Every structure is written in C-alpha cells, then in structure tokens.
Amino acid sequence: MKFELDEEQRAIKEAVHEFAEKEIKPRGRDFDKSGEFPFEILKKAARLGYIAVWIPEEYGGAGLGAVENAIIAEEFARADSGIGYAIQLTAMGCPMVYYFGTEEQKEKYLPAIPRGESISFLGVTEPDAGSDVASMKTVAQKDGDEYVLSGSKMFITNAKVADWGVVFAKTKPDARHKGISAFIVETSAEGFETTPIEKMGRHCQDSCDVVLKDVRVPLENLVGEENRGFYYLMETFNETRTNTAAVHVGIAQGAFDRALEYAKQREAFGRKICEFQAIQHKLADMLVKIETARLMVYKAASLLDAGFAPTKWASMAKLVAGEVAVEVCLEAMQILGGHGYAVEYDVERFFRDGRAGTMVEGTSEIQRNILANILLGKLPAAKKKQTQS
Ligand SMILES: Cc1cc2nc3c(=O)[nH]c(=O)nc-3n(C[C@H](O)[C@H](O)[C@H](O)COP(=O)(O)OP(=O)(O)OC[C@H]3O[C@@H](n4cnc5c(N)ncnc54)[C@H](O)[C@@H]3O)c2cc1C
Structure with missing residues (x-):
C-alpha cells in the first residue's frame, strides 16, 4: 500500500501550483465580480497541458490518470474557487463520449477540449427531475435520420459557453430509467436556448436553464445504445x-x-x-x-x-x-x-x-x-x- 504521490505526480503538483498562484489566484475577485468565463486562463492552462489530462493522447489529451486529474483540480481550485472550478469543468461531457461514444464521436469532440478551444456540458437535471433522474420528461423521437429532442433542463453548467454537450432524454417515456438515452447536442443547433440562472457563487461559470425546442440531431449523435443512457x-x-x-x-x-x-x-x-x-x-x-x-x-x-x-x-x-x-x-x-x-x-x-x-x-x-x-x-x-x- 502506497500513500505518497510519485515523483512525476509531485512535479505536476508543483508546476500546477506555480501556474495557479501566478495566473489564477490574483484574478479571482475580478472574475467573481464580472461573471465572465475565464477563457484566456483556460487557454494558458491548456497550452501547458493541464486541461482534461485523463483524455488519452490519441484524442489530444495528456494521457495521464484520474490521480493526476485530481491533483490539478485541487491546485486550480485552491488558487481560486471560482476560476479553478470553471476551467476544471470544461470537460464535463467528455467521460460519456470517451467511455461510450463511437470512434467518430471521440475524434470529433474530444481533442479540442484539452486544447482549451472547446467547452462541453452534461445535461441531466430538469425543473421537475433532479435527484430522481428517472423521472425526466425531455423526450427524443426518431424522425428519419434524426432524433428530435424536446423538453427543458436546469442548472446546466457551461451551457451558455459550451460548444457541445451530452443531453439525456427519454426514448421510451414510460420506462423510467430503462428508457433514457444520451445524445451529443451542439449548442449552435436550432432550438437550443439557454438562460443563465443567477446564483450565490461560481459566478464566472454559468449554470443555465436550457430549453430544447425540437432540437434535431443526427442519428449518429446517439451515445452508445438507445435506452442505456x-x-x-x-x-x-x-x-x-x-x-x-x-x-x-x-x-x-x-x-x-x-x-x-x-x-x-x-x-x-x-x-x-x-x-x-x-x-x-x-x-x-x-x-x-x-x-x-x-x-x-x-x-x-x-x-x-x-x-x-x-x-x-x-x-x-x-x-x-x-x-x-x-x-x-x-x-x-x-x-x-x-x-x-x-x-x-x-x-x-x-x-x-x-x-x-x-x-x-x-x-x-x-x-x-x-x-x-x-x-x-x-x-x-x-x-x-x-x-x-
Ligand atoms: C451550481 C450547480 C451546478 C449544477 N450543474 C449541473 C450540471 O452541469 N448538469 C446537471 O445535469 N445538473 C447540474 N446541477 C443540478 C444538480 O445536479 C441538482 O441540483 C441535484 O442533483 C439535486 O437535484 P434538485 O436540485 O432537483 O433537488 P431535489 O432532487 O428536488 O432534492 C431536494 C432535496 O431533497 C433531497 N432528496 C431528494 N430525493 C431524496 C431521497 N431519495 N432521499 C433523501 N433525500 C432526497 C435532496 O437531497 C435535497 O436535499 C447543478 C446544480 C447546481 C446548484
């Protein structure tokens, strides 16, 4: 049993600490006040290879592990709780795509995230379905070579600034958890509307009400199998x-x-x-x-x-x-x-x-x-x- 970080992990911690003290810590109060997403700091962190480090090299990441990811998350948020949190969560939609997506989905959506050039979200919660995920009401209906998503989501982090995200919707509305599927939705899609929720903290990171008004996504945007979401x-x-x-x-x-x-x-x-x-x-x-x-x-x-x-x-x-x-x-x-x-x-x-x-x-x-x-x-x-x- 080993309770110590290894040499490489200690070096990562020190380097990220130094970066975060210099680039993140002094800016915390300003970003909290302005409520703007810290794009420029995200890009700097990405240039040093600190974003979504768990993504394998073949998809543009550093190919490190969850331990290294945790070390970095900790140092970012230690320097500033707002900026650190914001830049660490840009990969929110990525685990779903990496573990359950197709090769095409991985190649298309993952590499820009560690480069700091793209932001993702994860859309689960709804106004009437939070802890009780299985009672979600958003539906996805097949129409030719597309799915049509309609419903609403709530508290979706990054929805305003993201380029894409994974949205959960019912493909079998009466089947509770056995009828939920996951879809990659691009935020530029027609009918995808966001309204940031005013909240107590995490000001430089939006959490949005999202309305999906007949949002059309191609069949190939289904993540994994239907009803396994x-x-x-x-x-x-x-x-x-x-x-x-x-x-x-x-x-x-x-x-x-x-x-x-x-x-x-x-x-x-x-x-x-x-x-x-x-x-x-x-x-x-x-x-x-x-x-x-x-x-x-x-x-x-x-x-x-x-x-x-x-x-x-x-x-x-x-x-x-x-x-x-x-x-x-x-x-x-x-x-x-x-x-x-x-x-x-x-x-x-x-x-x-x-x-x-x-x-x-x-x-x-x-x-x-x-x-x-x-x-x-x-x-x-x-x-x-x-x-x-
Ligand atoms: C800042 C912020 C960011 C968020 N980001 C995201 C995001 O990116 N994507 C996303 O999908 N969601 C996001 N959420 C939503 C978050 O996941 C939900 O708020 C959370 O799951 C709880 O759901 P709810 O708010 O509907 O509360 P409810 O489910 O209505 O719960 C209300 C209260 O009842 C309790 N309760 C409910 N069911 C039980 C039970 N079975 N046993 C005991 N107690 C119970 C809860 O613990 C809670 O105390 C975010 C929320 C916040 C505040």
Missing part, C-alpha cells in the same frame, strides 16, 4: 464525482491556507490569534477534514486508474469533500472574524463557490442512499469498468 451516466458519475470531490478539496485547502496565514498575522489581546487554543483547534480540525477528504479522492482516483468503476469510493469522496468544503470555508470565515465577511479577504467567495458541494453530482443525501444500498447488497461497491466501444 441511465446506466452510462451512473458509471461515468465515478469519474465526474471524483473530479468534483477533488475541486472541493482544493476549495477547502484554499480557504484553509488563507485562514492559517491570517491567524499567524492578526493580533488580539497582545498575541497572534494563532496562539489562542480555540483558533488552533479549529485549524487542527480543518486540517484533519481536508486530509481525510483528500485521501478519499486519491483512493477513488487510484481505483479509476486501475480500471474499476469504484461507486463506493467515488460516492464517499464526493460526500466527504462536498461537506468538508462547506465546513472548512465556514470555519475559515470565523477565523478571519469580521474580515471573513469582507470580499477583500476572499474566504467568503470560497464559501459561496464551495457551498454547492453538497448539492451537485448527487446531493449528500443521495450519496448516503447509494452507500446504504451498497451496505445492503443492492449495489456493488465497485466493478470492472465497462465501455461500449
């Missing part, structure tokens, strides 16, 4: 939850770094506040929580790299990291006292950006349901990864 989604949640968990470890670490630095400088009652045991215990508890979440992320990522679909570990990593981000950011704000509430000190932004950690990619309650199902033998803890092609 739900199963593909559950499998790729292992990748996306691990990635999201890594982002939230980064958010927690970023808030912790700032709180520790502040506690070493700030004086009260003639002492640095880091000398008060009350503050020391907060910092110690924050450290334990972050390291716990990080180990869970690395475990899930290592299992992904070993060819498993590690439902138990991806779910635990997402659960723990999402909750830790919220708890650590709140404590960081408390350590900064009134300054924690001021925009100038950044930790309030980390809190706002990290708050959705217990909601996205399956809420904390849903992760606990999954884990209970594993405990009760209703779901496997892990299995060998399946791929369509």
Whole structure:
C-alpha cells in the first residue's frame, strides 16, 4: 500500500501550483465580480497541458490518470474557487463520449477540449427531475435520420459557453430509467436556448436553464445504445464525482491556507490569534477534514486508474469533500472574524463557490442512499469498468 504521490505526480503538483498562484489566484475577485468565463486562463492552462489530462493522447489529451486529474483540480481550485472550478469543468461531457461514444464521436469532440478551444456540458437535471433522474420528461423521437429532442433542463453548467454537450432524454417515456438515452447536442443547433440562472457563487461559470425546442440531431449523435443512457451516466458519475470531490478539496485547502496565514498575522489581546487554543483547534480540525477528504479522492482516483468503476469510493469522496468544503470555508470565515465577511479577504467567495458541494453530482443525501444500498447488497461497491466501444 502506497500513500505518497510519485515523483512525476509531485512535479505536476508543483508546476500546477506555480501556474495557479501566478495566473489564477490574483484574478479571482475580478472574475467573481464580472461573471465572465475565464477563457484566456483556460487557454494558458491548456497550452501547458493541464486541461482534461485523463483524455488519452490519441484524442489530444495528456494521457495521464484520474490521480493526476485530481491533483490539478485541487491546485486550480485552491488558487481560486471560482476560476479553478470553471476551467476544471470544461470537460464535463467528455467521460460519456470517451467511455461510450463511437470512434467518430471521440475524434470529433474530444481533442479540442484539452486544447482549451472547446467547452462541453452534461445535461441531466430538469425543473421537475433532479435527484430522481428517472423521472425526466425531455423526450427524443426518431424522425428519419434524426432524433428530435424536446423538453427543458436546469442548472446546466457551461451551457451558455459550451460548444457541445451530452443531453439525456427519454426514448421510451414510460420506462423510467430503462428508457433514457444520451445524445451529443451542439449548442449552435436550432432550438437550443439557454438562460443563465443567477446564483450565490461560481459566478464566472454559468449554470443555465436550457430549453430544447425540437432540437434535431443526427442519428449518429446517439451515445452508445438507445435506452442505456441511465446506466452510462451512473458509471461515468465515478469519474465526474471524483473530479468534483477533488475541486472541493482544493476549495477547502484554499480557504484553509488563507485562514492559517491570517491567524499567524492578526493580533488580539497582545498575541497572534494563532496562539489562542480555540483558533488552533479549529485549524487542527480543518486540517484533519481536508486530509481525510483528500485521501478519499486519491483512493477513488487510484481505483479509476486501475480500471474499476469504484461507486463506493467515488460516492464517499464526493460526500466527504462536498461537506468538508462547506465546513472548512465556514470555519475559515470565523477565523478571519469580521474580515471573513469582507470580499477583500476572499474566504467568503470560497464559501459561496464551495457551498454547492453538497448539492451537485448527487446531493449528500443521495450519496448516503447509494452507500446504504451498497451496505445492503443492492449495489456493488465497485466493478470492472465497462465501455461500449
Ligand atoms: C451550481 C450547480 C451546478 C449544477 N450543474 C449541473 C450540471 O452541469 N448538469 C446537471 O445535469 N445538473 C447540474 N446541477 C443540478 C444538480 O445536479 C441538482 O441540483 C441535484 O442533483 C439535486 O437535484 P434538485 O436540485 O432537483 O433537488 P431535489 O432532487 O428536488 O432534492 C431536494 C432535496 O431533497 C433531497 N432528496 C431528494 N430525493 C431524496 C431521497 N431519495 N432521499 C433523501 N433525500 C432526497 C435532496 O437531497 C435535497 O436535499 C447543478 C446544480 C447546481 C446548484
């Protein structure tokens, strides 16, 4: 059993840290305020080969693994919770295409993502179907050599800035999860309309209401087989939850770094506040929580790299990291006292950006349901990864 990053992984962490300190950290407040997507920073990160590193070289990626992807996600979000999150999620639609798409789909859609020249989204949630994915109402009907998609999606990250995404729709409307299929939809398609939702944080990354008004896609845009979309989604949640968990470890670490630095400088009652045991215990508890979440992320990522679909570990990593981000950011704000509430000190932004950690990619309650199902033998803890092609 090995608990250390290897030499190459440590070198990646150091290089990405340096990049993120220089290019991401100083820009966080501005992008939070402007709400613009950080295209230019995405391109710089892509030029250094830091985007979607898990995509194999034959499809334009760096051919690294989920562990390296997690290391990068963490360093991006540690530097800034908004920009880091935004540039790390540009590959949201890619696991579905890579694991279940055709060779043509992979060649057409994947390579521009690691180059920072394209952004993707994943369209699952609907106004009346969030946790209960199987009750989605968007439908896809075959019409000659096309599918026609109609319905609406909600909270779709990147939908405004993306070029394409994977949209889930019913091909058998009465069949619940057994009637869902996945389609690649280009955002330039007629009838694809987006309206950004005003939200608490993650301002430089849109989350949109999406209306699909008879959007036509060619038959070849079906991902995998008809009516298998739900199963593909559950499998790729292992990748996306691990990635999201890594982002939230980064958010927690970023808030912790700032709180520790502040506690070493700030004086009260003639002492640095880091000398008060009350503050020391907060910092110690924050450290334990972050390291716990990080180990869970690395475990899930290592299992992904070993060819498993590690439902138990991806779910635990997402659960723990999402909750830790919220708890650590709140404590960081408390350590900064009134300054924690001021925009100038950044930790309030980390809190706002990290708050959705217990909601996205399956809420904390849903992760606990999954884990209970594993405990009760209703779901496997892990299995060998399946791929369509
Ligand atoms: C910032 C942000 C970005 C997002 N990005 C995307 C995206 O890119 N793509 C996408 O498809 N979706 C996205 N989402 C949507 C997100 O995945 C959903 O919000 C989430 O799955 C929960 O669905 P819901 O909001 O409809 O809540 P609901 O499902 O209505 O749940 C409401 C509450 O009930 C609880 N609950 C529901 N069912 C159960 C149950 N069986 N047992 C116990 N408790 C339960 C939930 O945990 C929650 O507390 C995003 C959301 C946010 C906030």
